[in-house]
Amino acid sequence: MGRIALKDIRKSFGGVEVIHGIDLDVEEGELVVFVGPSGCGKSTLLRLIAGLDRPTSGAIEIDGKDVTRVNAADRGLAMVFQSYALYPHMTVRQNLSFGLENTRMAKTEITARIDDAGRMLEIGELMERRPTQLSGGQRQRVAIGRAIVREPSAFLLDEPLSNLDAELRVTMRAELAQLHDRLKTTMIYVTHDQVEAMTLADRIVVLRKGVIEQVDTPLGLYNTPANLFVAGFIGAPNMNFFETTAQGGHAELPGGLTVKAPGDGKITVGIRPQHLRLADDGEEALEGIVTLVEALGAETVVHARAVDGTGMVTVLSGQPGLHIGEPVRVALDHAQIHLFDADGQRIIPASG
Amino acid sequence: MAAISKSLGTVVTVPLAWLARIIDYPLRWWQIRTGQGGMAAVFLFPNLAIFGVFVIVPLVLNFLYSTTSGTDIFLPDRTFVGLDQYQRLLSCDDYTRRITCREDQFWTAAGNTLAFVIFQVATMVAVSLITALILNRNIAGRGFFRAVFFFPVLLSPVVVGLIWRWILQRQGLLNLIMVNLGMEPEVWLNDRAYAFTATIGVSVWAHMGFYTLILLAGLQAIPKDLYEAADMDGTPPARVFWRITLPLLGPNLAVVLVLALIKGVQIFDEVYVLTGGGPGTSTLYLTQYIYEVGFASILRNPGLAAAASILMGLVLVVLTLIQLWLSGRKEKAGKR
Numbered sequence: 191m192g193r194i195a196l197k198d199i200r201k202s203f204g205g206v207e208v209i210h211g212i213d214l215d216v217e218e219g220e221l222v223v224f225v226g227p228s229g230c231g232k233s234t235l236l237r238l239i240a241g242l243d244r245p246t247s248g249a250i251e252i253d254g255k256d257v258t259r260v261n262a263a264d265r266g267l268a269m270v271f272q273s274y275a276l277y278p279h280m281t282v283r284q285n286l287s288f289g290l291e292n293t294r295m296a297k298t299e300i301t302a303r304i305d306d307a308g309r310m311l312e313i314g315e316l317m318e319r320r321p322t323q324l325s326g327g328q329r330q331r332v333a334i335g336r337a338i339v340r341e342p343s344a345f346l347l348d349e350p351l352s353n354l355d356a357e358l359r360v361t362m363r364a365e366l367a368q369l370h371d372r373l374k375t376t377m378i379y380v381t382h383d384q385v386e387a388m389t390l391a392d393r394i395v396v397l398r399k400g401v402i403e404q405v406d407t408p409l410g411l412y413n414t415p416a417n418l419f420v421a422g423f424i425g426a427p428n429m430n431f432f433e434t435t436a437q438g439g440h441a442e443l444p445g446g447l448t449v450k451a452p453g454d455g456k457i458t459v460g461i462r463p464q465h466l467r468l469a470d471d472g473e474e475a476l477e478g479i480v481t482l483v484e485a486l487g488a489e490t491v492v493h494a495r496a497v498d499g500t501g502m503v504t505v506l507s508g509q510p511g512l513h514i515g516e517p518v519r520v521a522l523d524h525a526q527i528h529l530f531d532a533d534g535q536r537i538i539p540a541s542g
Numbered sequence: 543m544a545a546i547s548k549s550l551g552t553v554v555t556v557p558l559a560w561l562a563r564i565i566d567y568p569l570r571w572w573q574i575r576t577g578q579g580g581m582a583a584v585f586l587f588p589n590l591a592i593f594g595v596f597v598i599v600p601l602v603l604n605f606l607y608s609t610t611s612g613t614d615i616f617l618p619d620r621t622f623v624g625l626d627q628y629q630r631l632l633s634c635d636d637y638t639r640r641i642t643c644r645e646d647q648f649w650t651a652a653g654n655t656l657a658f659v660i661f662q663v664a665t666m667v668a669v670s671l672i673t674a675l676i677l678n679r680n681i682a683g684r685g686f687f688r689a690v691f692f693f694p695v696l697l698s699p700v701v702v703g704l705i706w707r708w709i710l711q712r713q714g715l716l717n718l719i720m721v722n723l724g725m726e727p728e729v730w731l732n733d734r735a736y737a738f739t740a741t742i743g744v745s746v747w748a749h750m751g752f753y754t755l756i757l758l759a760g761l762q763a764i765p766k767d768l769y770e771a772a773d774m775d776g777t778p779p780a781r782v783f784w785r786i787t788l789p790l791l792g793p794n795l796a797v798v799l800v801l802a803l804i805k806g807v808q809i810f811d812e813v814y815v816l817t818g819g820g821p822g823t824s825t826l827y828l829t830q831y832i833y834e835v836g837f838a839s840i841l842r843n844p845g846l847a848a849a850a851s852i853l854m855g856l857v858l859v860v861l862t863l864i865q866l867w868l869s870g871r872k873e874k875a876g877k878r
Contacts, residue, residue: 289776
């Protein structure tokens with residue numbers, strides 16, 4: 191239970207199409223994260239799956255059954271809202287039982303489910319309080335509890351952690367991961383935070399402007415981004431990009447460093463800041479002037495301007511003792527470079 | 543353009559700056575001597591002065607008049623009678639029979655007002671709530687209908703009364719339409735039941751826009767995602783209304799209820815123009831009774847009118863205290 195398939199989903203609001211034909215299969219028990227910048231359509235897509243909005247065209251299937259025209263309540267899904275959407279005038283217990291009471295479920299069953307959820311989420315002591323008497327983290331738990339008691343075939347979570355402070359967010363993130371591990375229920379999780387996406391997801395769906403840019407495992411996205419957008423979106427600090435021209439199997443980077451590049455024409459070379467290191471004397475290197483040093487202790491983030499004016503960021507381990515205005519020479523790991531063609535699509539290197 | 547607005551700015555700001563400089567010194571001196579509390583007194587004084595002259599002084603005068611008798615207007619010319627006027631208003635031989643009361647008109651007016659308030663407020667709350675619920679939906683022309691329902695609030699009560707008298711009178715618009723449809727005309731304003739109903743209907747029509755607005759604001763303050771959460775849970779619309787909308791609208795409903803009660807007790811102008819209290823005394827309400835006893839009748843008795851208005855004032859004070867208590871409770875609930 192909990193297999194969700196999207197088939198060429200399109201959605202328009204007042205003649206403006208915001209979702210441009212999405213195909214996606216979510217496997218049973220999988221935790222899939224929709225990630226992308228604001229306005230990419232990730233929340234809209236979640237609402238379409240939930241049944242709160244109807245797609246303009248295309249089909250949504252749950253466990254092989256077409257539910258495109260089925261009401262939200264009859265899809266067997268539960269949603270956790272960004273604002274939690276707890277009923278302010280009801281106690282925690284009433285919040286949890288409200289949805290179950292609609293289904294004419296036996297009182298004893300309702301109580302049992304609420305007690306189970308209360309134990310699992312450690313909100314048992316809060317049952318008689320109202321949402322206004324709870325902290326942000328507690329409200330979040332109640333919101334998740336309200337989804338759990340329904341025993342849905344899949345959970346839909348819309349930026350569930352975005353209203354928490356940074357510390358609590360990390361804790362709740364770990365708890366959500368554990369919860370998924372225990373329940374083994376399909377979850378679709380929307381976030382704009384790539385760290386949340388990377389740490390929680392079995393698979394990540396990167397969305398931009400209503401289209402899927404790439405679907406892959408977190409490490410798959412990190413290691414083989416399909417295009418410039420994904421390469422730039424996943425990983426912090428952002429990947430360095432150098433626009434250059436390939437000729438005769440090679441491309442030259444600012445400072446004279448050459449990398450292998452198939453074909454001829456304009457290409458973009460991408461290198462993650464972590465794959466750059468200070469160059470040894472006489473070694474081929476990228477050259478630039480340091481513009482900013484962020485010393486974090488264990489590592490140092492060095493921002494520099496390459497000789498052709500391109501900005502580049504290097505994450506160096508330790509405390510290399512660089513200062514603003516000094517020249518810097520960095521070497522790169524040739525196995526870790528990413529090449530993109532003029533359209534921004536990944537170029538598969540001809541050999542290794 | 544920029545030069546014009548700049549010179550306009552100068553025209554405004556230069557005198558203001560002068561004024562500020564002139565009052566700066568005495569204010570500064572006052573603040574140093576009296577501290578923050580003294581400054582608060584300075585800024586509150588104008589409003590307190592107006593409140594005192596137009597509310598407190600008349601209130602005291604009204605009470606003094608209620609302890610006097612006679613037809614003279616000026617207080618020094620009047621005879622002090624203590625609480626006689628109150629006694630006159632409230633004394634009956636048999637309290638179950640209005641006709642045995644010394645001032646049976648007062649009791650008639652009070653009874654009429656009570657009936658009016660009960661029916662009018664119930665109708666008002668129901669009609670405003672239904673209208674607000676409809677206007678809160680995504681219907682076509684929503685802005686237009688909001689304006690339409692609010693428009694009567696802008697009318698003077700006298701205009702409201704005149705419009706409806708013109709519609710309901712014997713040779714009015716309604717009867718014209720009915721005759722043209724082949725029906726028998728009715729004497730709407732000369733029938734006790736019709737006239738009473740008309741005063742309720744007209745006052746609801748005239749004021750519902752205001753209450754609808756309060757309820758609409760309350761409805762729009764309810765977060766949309768609560769409804770979406772209920773939708774995900776498959777909550778039937780009736781249950782959504784009773785368990786989510788109504789409880790969350792509670793504070794606004796309480797405000798509407800109490801304001802409507804207060805306004806209902808005070809009802810006068812549009813009814814006075816529409817029915818003049820008739821037929822007979824069937825739409826004679828308290829304020830009209832006070833007005834007629836105090837000013838309009840040949841045997842005017844300002845003392846009696848003052849006493850009646852003090853009694854009515856007590857009822858309003860109780861209602862206002864309820865409203866303050868309700869809104870205080872709402873604030874407390876909000877702080878929790």
